[in-house]
Amino acid sequence: MVAFLVRRLAFVLFTLWLVSVATFGVTQLLPGDVASAILGQNATPEDLARLRGALGLDRPVWVRYKVQGSLHDATCVGFWTFDFGLALERA
Numbered sequence: 001m002v003a004f005l006v007r008r009l010a011f012v013l014f015t016l017w018l019v020s021v022a023t024f025g026v027t028q029l030l031p032g033d034v035a036s037a038i039l040g041q042n043a044t045p046e047d048l049a050r051l052r053g054a055l056g057l058d059r060p061v062w063v064r065y066k067v068q069g070s071l072h073d074a075t076c077v078g079f080w081t082f083d084f085g086l087a088l089e090r091a
Contacts, residue, residue: 024065033057 035051036043052058 021065028061028064 035048
């Protein structure tokens with residue numbers, strides 16, 4: 001019975017990780033840039049670079065996935081503490 005529960009828990013954790021990777025991958029493939037969407041068409045290249053740096057968009061993909069939950073915590077730490085990071089949308 002314990003072996004069954006351990007296998008089930010491992011499968012659930014693997015599934016959650018797989019969904020997390022798939023969701024992150026799809027959002028990375030979407031066209032457009034968050035920084036240019038936030039700042040608009042009249043943004044200067046310096047402003048875009050500054051915002052991309054602040055949001056972590058200038059980092060490699062694997063680093064962005066690792067810190068997607070928060071700019072300070074790993075994704076899984078942010079998930080367990082209900083820190084889902086910054087909302088990247090226009091108000």
